[in-house]
Amino acid sequence: xxxxxxxxxxxxxxxxxxxxxxxxxxxxxxxxxxxxxxxxxxxxxxxxxxxxxxxxxxxxxxxxxxxxxxxxxxxxxxxxxxxxxxxxxxxxxxxxxxxxxxxxxxxxxxxxxxxxxxxxxxxxxxxxxxxxxxxxxxxxxxxxxxxxxxxxxxxxxxxxxxxxxxxxxxxxxxxxxxxxxxxxxxxxxxxxxxxxxxxxxxxxxxxxxxxxxxxxxxxxxxxxxxxxxxxxxxxxxxxxxxxxxxxxxxxxxxxxxxxxxxxxxxxxxxxxxxxxxxxxxxxxxxxxxxxxxxxxxxxxxxxxxxxxxxxxxxxxxxxxxxxxxxxxxxxxxxx
Amino acid sequence: xxxxxxxxxxxxxxxxxxxxxxxxxxxxxxxxxxxxxxxxxxxxxxxxxxxxxxxxxxxxxxxxxxxxxxxxxxxxxxxxxxxxxxxxxxxxxxxxxxxxxxxxxxxxxxxxxxxxxxxxxxxxxxxxxxxxxxxxxxxx
Ligand SMILES: [Cu+2]
Numbered sequence: 001x002x003x004x005x006x007x008x009x010x011x012x013x014x015x016x017x018x019x020x021x022x023x024x025x026x027x028x029x030x031x032x033x034x035x036x037x038x039x040x041x042x043x044x045x046x047x048x049x050x051x052x053x054x055x056x057x058x059x060x061x062x063x064x065x066x067x068x069x070x071x072x073x074x075x076x077x078x079x080x081x082x083x084x085x086x087x088x089x090x091x092x093x094x095x096x097x098x099x100x101x102x103x104x105x106x107x108x109x110x111x112x113x114x115x116x117x118x119x120x121x122x123x124x125x126x127x128x129x130x131x132x133x134x135x136x137x138x139x140x141x142x143x144x145x146x147x148x149x150x151x152x153x154x155x156x157x158x159x160x161x162x163x164x165x166x167x168x169x170x171x172x173x174x175x176x177x178x179x180x181x182x183x184x185x186x187x188x189x190x191x192x193x194x195x196x197x198x199x200x201x202x203x204x205x206x207x208x209x210x211x212x213x214x215x216x217x218x219x220x221x222x223x224x225x226x227x228x229x230x231x232x233x234x235x236x237x238x239x240x241x242x243x244x245x246x247x248x249x250x251x252x253x254x255x256x257x258x259x260x261x262x263x264x265x266x267x268x269x270x271x272x273x274x275x276x277x278x279x280x281x282x283x284x285x286x287x288x289x290x291x292x293x294x295x296x297x298x299x300x301x302x303x304x305x306x307x308x309x310x311x312x313x314x315x316x317x318x319x320x321x322x323x324x325x326x327x328x329x330x331x332x333x334x335x
Numbered sequence: 336x337x338x339x340x341x342x343x344x345x346x347x348x349x350x351x352x353x354x355x356x357x358x359x360x361x362x363x364x365x366x367x368x369x370x371x372x373x374x375x376x377x378x379x380x381x382x383x384x385x386x387x388x389x390x391x392x393x394x395x396x397x398x399x400x401x402x403x404x405x406x407x408x409x410x411x412x413x414x415x416x417x418x419x420x421x422x423x424x425x426x427x428x429x430x431x432x433x434x435x436x437x438x439x440x441x442x443x444x445x446x447x448x449x450x451x452x453x454x455x456x457x458x459x460x461x462x463x464x465x466x467x468x469x470x471x472x473x474x475x
Contacts, residue, residue, distance in 0.1 A: 095459055102463060106470040113475065186392070188475065 040176030236265025248330025
């Protein structure tokens with residue numbers, strides 16, 4: 001602690017303040033509400049600081065009163081003054097503060113939810129335990145992807161959220177508030193990223209065994225880069241290049257993976273699991289629990305249940321290792 | 336401190352025995368919170384039915400807001416009236432809080448005072464419920 005070496009009190013305080021500030025900047029990270037990267041998160045953070053500040057002031061007042069009450073030389077107060085302290089401090093003041101907070105919160109909520117003027121619409125479905133992501137284009141064309149969301153910087157993006165069976169909650173702490181995905185309902189959320197970077201989204205409502213293993217990467221890109229990326233993602237899958245990958249493609253169909261997975265440009269059109277057309281280009285595998293290296297693919301296919309308990313995909317650990325490796329080569333090559 | 340001068344009066348003047356608490360009426364006590372909860376339910380049901388059957392998912396709350404505004408006015412006046420009655424009970428005779436004597440008159444005052452406090456709470460609660468429609472115009 002450098003503060004101890006300070007000769008003057010004020011300098012100590014300053015150093016302490018700075019240390020605290022640097023500690024707080026340590027609360028940075030891909031999933032921190034304290035370093036917002038979106039307009040929604042920034043406004044919620046402002047509200048948080050106001051509330052934290054006020055809570056601190058109230059804490060000081062309460063302790064001040066407690067200290068005052070336990071002072072050695074006590075004299076009695078008039079009954080009237082005490083009554084007004086209790087009515088004022090115990091009923092009127094909290095009511096006024098709560099009213100202000102409620103009004104602020106309602107206005108914030110109304111603002112954060114207006115979907116008017118959205119530049120892009122993305123439908124996200126919470127599945128057990130992964131995310132189905134559809135970029136909705138003009139008319140009814142759409143591009144289905146999974147487990148990763150990329151967004152253009154500075155644009156207003158409307159999210160259309162739902163779930164087929166259980167309640168999930170969609171939350172990208174760095175960008176904005178969280179919204180539940182409720183079966184039979186469509187909830188909406190608008191996010192507006194203000195900073196380029198890689199962030200993390202989570203499921204914020206317990207949804208079953210692997211709830212904690214249901215996350216996703218969020219990449220905020222420059223608008224032009226985003227357009228290029230989306231155009232690439234909309235294309236059909238690349239043909240396997242190496243002999244191993246070609247063998248892997250055969251294995252993919254021979255083992256029935258295509259019944260659950262879609263790979264656009266091939267005959268695989270299963271709808272049960274995530275779209276794998278460009279799975280090799282993602283930053284993570286299995287809803288942000290593994291990297292996308294060939295080795296990680298092999299592990300995922302062979303030990304699915306161990307990696308993600310309760311997963312709705314059978315483990316294929318019984319397959320010979322060369323077949324697993326071949327499929328891993330094929331899938332990681334789907335850039 | 337309660338004074339019990341008028342309590343001794345009761346023993347002298349039989350008509351004062353006819354305070355409602357002789358007949359154990361507690362209804363007034365919960366009237367405020369009852370109105371609050373009725374208002375809450377009515378407001379939510381109105382908005383839900385309006386959005387599900389009339390306006391649609393993205394429709395405007397228009398008429399539902401008006402209806403809730405009317406409910407709110409009615410509820411707040413109901414709570415206000417209850418509070419006024421409670422205030423009169425609280426002020427019965429000349430005693431001040433806490434109304435904690437074991438006499439009919441003090442029970443009368445006590446129930447009045449408790450009702451008054453609950454009415455205060457219900458008033459704020461009802462107003463908070465209604466505040467929603469000030470800021471939300473659409474069903475979304
Ligand atoms: Cu979950």
